Amino acid sequence: MRVTFNAVRDGLDAIHTASDAYATAQWQVASGKRVRVASDDPAAVQQAVNDQNAVMRIDGYTKATDSANARLSLLDSTLGDIVTRLMQAMTATQSAAGDTASQATRDADAQMLAGLRDSIAGDINTTFNGRYLFGGQQSMTPPYAQIAGVWTYQGDATPVTVNVDESRSVTIAMDGRKVLQGGDPADILTTIDGLVTAVQTGNQAVITAGLDALNRAFSRAVQAQTAVGTDEASVTDIQASLVSRRTSAVSLLSGDTNVDLADAITRMNQAQVAYQGALGAVGTANKQSLLDYLR
Amino acid sequence: MANLFGSLSTAARSLDAQQYGLDVTGKNIANVNTDGYTRRKVSLTEIASRNGASDGGVEISGAPAQRDAFLEARLRAEGPGVSLGGTIANALSVVQTSLGDTGKSIDGDLAAFFDAFRVLSQDPTSSVSRDTVVSQGVKLAKTFNDMTTRLYASETAADTQIKGSITQINALTTQIASLNAAISGANGSSAESLKDQQAIAVRSLSHLVSVGVMQRSDGGVDITVGDGRALVVGGNFYQLGAAPTPPAGMTAVMLNGIDITGEISGGQMGGAIQVRDVFIPKYQTQLDQLANSVVTQVNAVHSTGFDMNGLNGANFFTPLGGVPGSAQNIAVDPAMAANSNLLAASLSGAVGDNQIAKAIAALADAPAVGPAGSTFTQAWSQIVFQVGSDTQNALASQQSHQDVLSAVQQLRDSVSGVSLDDEATALLMFQRGYQANAKFFATVNDVIDLLMNMVRA
Numbered sequence: 001m002r003v004t005f006n007a008v009r010d011g012l013d014a015i016h017t018a019s020d021a022y023a024t025a026q027w028q029v030a031s032g033k034r035v036r037v038a039s040d041d042p043a044a045v046q047q048a049v050n051d052q053n054a055v056m057r058i059d060g061y062t063k064a065t066d067s068a069n070a071r072l073s074l075l076d077s078t079l080g081d082i083v084t085r086l087m088q089a090m091t092a093t094q095s096a097a098g099d100t101a102s103q104a105t106r107d108a109d110a111q112m113l114a115g116l117r118d119s120i121a122g123d124i125n126t127t128f129n130g131r132y133l134f135g136g137q138q139s140m141t142p143p144y145a146q147i148a149g150v151w152t153y154q155g156d157a158t159p160v161t162v163n164v165d166e167s168r169s170v171t172i173a174m175d176g177r178k179v180l181q182g183g184d185p186a187d188i189l190t191t192i193d194g195l196v197t198a199v200q201t202g203n204q205a206v207i208t209a210g211l212d213a214l215n216r217a218f219s220r221a222v223q224a225q226t227a228v229g230t231d232e233a234s235v236t237d238i239q240a241s242l243v244s245r246r247t248s249a250v251s252l253l254s255g256d257t258n259v260d261l262a263d264a265i266t267r268m269n270q271a272q273v274a275y276q277g278a279l280g281a282v283g284t285a286n287k288q289s290l291l292d293y294l295r
Numbered sequence: 296m297a298n299l300f301g302s303l304s305t306a307a308r309s310l311d312a313q314q315y316g317l318d319v320t321g322k323n324i325a326n327v328n329t330d331g332y333t334r335r336k337v338s339l340t341e342i343a344s345r346n347g348a349s350d351g352g353v354e355i356s357g358a359p360a361q362r363d364a365f366l367e368a369r370l371r372a373e374g375p376g377v378s379l380g381g382t383i384a385n386a387l388s389v390v391q392t393s394l395g396d397t398g399k400s401i402d403g404d405l406a407a408f409f410d411a412f413r414v415l416s417q418d419p420t421s422s423v424s425r426d427t428v429v430s431q432g433v434k435l436a437k438t439f440n441d442m443t444t445r446l447y448a449s450e451t452a453a454d455t456q457i458k459g460s461i462t463q464i465n466a467l468t469t470q471i472a473s474l475n476a477a478i479s480g481a482n483g484s485s486a487e488s489l490k491d492q493q494a495i496a497v498r499s500l501s502h503l504v505s506v507g508v509m510q511r512s513d514g515g516v517d518i519t520v521g522d523g524r525a526l527v528v529g530g531n532f533y534q535l536g537a538a539p540t541p542p543a544g545m546t547a548v549m550l551n552g553i554d555i556t557g558e559i560s561g562g563q564m565g566g567a568i569q570v571r572d573v574f575i576p577k578y579q580t581q582l583d584q585l586a587n588s589v590v591t592q593v594n595a596v597h598s599t600g601f602d603m604n605g606l607n608g609a610n611f612f613t614p615l616g617g618v619p620g621s622a623q624n625i626a627v628d629p630a631m632a633a634n635s636n637l638l639a640a641s642l643s644g645a646v647g648d649n650q651i652a653k654a655i656a657a658l659a660d661a662p663a664v665g666p667a668g669s670t671f672t673q674a675w676s677q678i679v680f681q682v683g684s685d686t687q688n689a690l691a692s693q694q695s696h697q698d699v700l701s702a703v704q705q706l707r708d709s710v711s712g713v714s715l716d717d718e719a720t721a722l723l724m725f726q727r728g729y730q731a732n733a734k735f736f737a738t739v740n741d742v743i744d745l746l747m748n749m750v751r752a
Contacts, residue, residue: 004712013701038391038683039384039690045397045683049676052398056406057659060413067417131418131647139420139647160647162417166660172417173647257397290719 011282018278025268034259048256054249062242065164065235071128071172072232078126079225086218089116089192090211096199097207110199117192124176134176143176144189151189153177165238170231179224180217188217299743305352306736312339312353313732316725319358323713331495333360333711360487366707367494371508373700374501375561380693382566386453387574387686393445394679402675404435409659415640416652425635432627439586443623446579453571454545460503460564461535461548467500468532475515476530490514505561521558524550574685578678585674587621588664593655600639600651608639
């Protein structure tokens with residue numbers, strides 16, 4: 001076959017092909033990426049979109065667990081305070097029980113009970129960023145307030161939960177009445193009000209009933225604190241799981257579009273040699289023809 | 296029997312022939328880099344002797360161009376494929392660039408939007424969280440709007456390319472018709488030059504649109520387009536026209552008053568038509584479906600809730616008329632955009648209830664789009680894949696046709712291309728031929744001189 005040499009067409013085509021491969025390899029080494037646009041590897045880019053979304057979703061849940069953790073810590077410590085104060089109230093009430101306590105002792109116990117009542121009322125009206133934690137969904141209203149001298153629950157019975165993972169939620173605002181009243185006819189604040197008077201007057205029947213009510217309230221508070229503790233433990237586990245899942249998702253994402261650097265550098269070197277070869281080949285071939293040998 | 300004057304005449308004719316050979320070789324060398332030039336090969340014929348006498352010598356029978364009709368046809372046939380793939384790949388490369396980087400486009404905005412609802416669920420009464428949800432909704436809608444604008448810009452660019460192709464095609468068909476007329480009345484080397492120009496024009500035309508080419512007996516070509524519609528018949532040509540079509544005023548390709556847009560295939564124009572009428576509408580439909588699903592699903596949940604004022608939730612997004620145009624028209628309800636207290640996060644009406652916020656946040660992972668039940672992000676990733684895959688296919692098709700075209704071009708060059716080695720050989724050959732004939736002429740002349748001197752003596 002006759003071979004013609006078209007330096008403009010064949011030569012430039014060869015140089016363009018080699019320089020394109022060189023530029024691509026160079027970009028991959030410089031950027032650490034294998035894929036620049038979707039057409040480089042459509043399936044990998046599609047996977048990358050989904051993997052990137054998984055990373056963002058995990059980041060979202062991580063933020064949710066951080067926020068939930070702060071609330072749960074406050075709930076936990078508040079319930080711990082309530083438990084402590086209920087124990088103190090039981091101690092003060094027991095001190096006033098029976099015939100042995102003097103009036104001065106009973107007065108002091110009554111005064112202490114009144115203080116503990118106020119503390120419990122303060123605890124149950126605890127806020128996080130200005131939102132009440134024990135009013136159920138009524139986060140803007142103090143759960144317990146004295147209205148016309150009567151302790152009144154202003155929250156509702158529906159706890160507020162947030163999702164901290166795809167299939168896991170934790171309670172960040174609970175029903176305060178469930179803690180302070182439960183199935184009793186009166187909440188513990190009202191009960192302590194009665195105990196203050198009973199302790200002062202030595203009304204043993206009321207004191208005994210009050211002690212039982214304090215006991216039940218103590219159990220409910222401990223139970224609620226345990227539930228919060230369980231949620232806290234879950235959140236801690238989920239946080240650890242999110243960290244490991246994020247690592248895994250980032251690794252997948254990296255595998256979708258990142259380049260194998262060793263491979264890229266090797267290909268860049270090969271492409272560089274090919275590019276130089278193309279330049280040299282075209283330069284050499286363009287100089288040679290029979291005309292150069294004719295004299 | 297030969298005589299000396301006959302020999303002189305033979306030598307003179309041969310000198311002419313060798314000179315002609317040198318002239319043709321010079322033309323070939325001059326056109327070594329001329330696109331479309333077909334090398335000429337000198338054809339010399341021995342002049343038959345009369346009455347058995349060998350005094351004929353040589354005569355020039357011409358310098359025909361070395362054409363291979365089959366290879367020329369193959370070159371024309373591959374042109375539309377190369378241009379089609381190239382045009383589609385170029386246009387879709389712009390589209391895929393406008394899709395944005397992973398995590399920084401609609402996928403990122405979708406994630407941020409639903410994440411804002413997740414954050415809101417932690418404190419439904421927070422004005423900061425509410426404002427964030429609204430602003431993320433506005434941003435998401437804007438991104439959809441921008442994406443549609445970019446797709447429309449690509450569509451318009453393809454339409455402009457179609458109009459440009461029409462102008463170029465008309466210029467080429469005019470030129471081919473004119474060449475046809477010239478070729479039918481020309482002969483010899485001028486006809487070959489005209490045929491070279493004709494081949495270049497037809498090849499250029501085939502890069503613009505897939506055409507049928509029929510060789511005429513007078514050397515001209517007839518050209519058809521689409522379903523065998525005549526563009527050039529001999530010296531006559533028929534101009535393509537551009538007519539705007541409703542609703543967007545995109546260009547229809549007209550020929551003799553008939554819309555032949557649907558018949559156009561191959562070439563730059565065929566590629567631009569596919570980009571404008573097939574690819575971009577396909578992506579736009581997918582984008583509209585995604586936007587429509589976002590609006591429908593979010594509104595469906597949002598409207599069952601209660602806002603901060605305890606009133607029934609309105610629509611978060613302005614309701615859409617239907618799927619078409621959804622990505623262009625998606626917008627956060629103006630009242631909502633102005634007052635985030637209208638955002639409904641509560642199912643019960645209690646201000647601290649977050650169930651609606653949680654339900655909307657959960658939509659991010661819900662099967663929400665299309666019959667296959669893709670998540671929003673999956674639906675977006677399918678659009679990205681589709682654009683990438685279509686671009687890749689177009690590039691592969693272009694490369695495949697280009698490879699064939701290069702191979703055919705080499706074959707064509709092996710027949711029609713100028714080889715400097717060949718021309719150097721021919722140069723040497725005709726130079727030597729000329730020198731030998733000149734020597735022969737001088738020798739015969741000397742002999743005649745000798746004879747004449749003898750006569751004078």
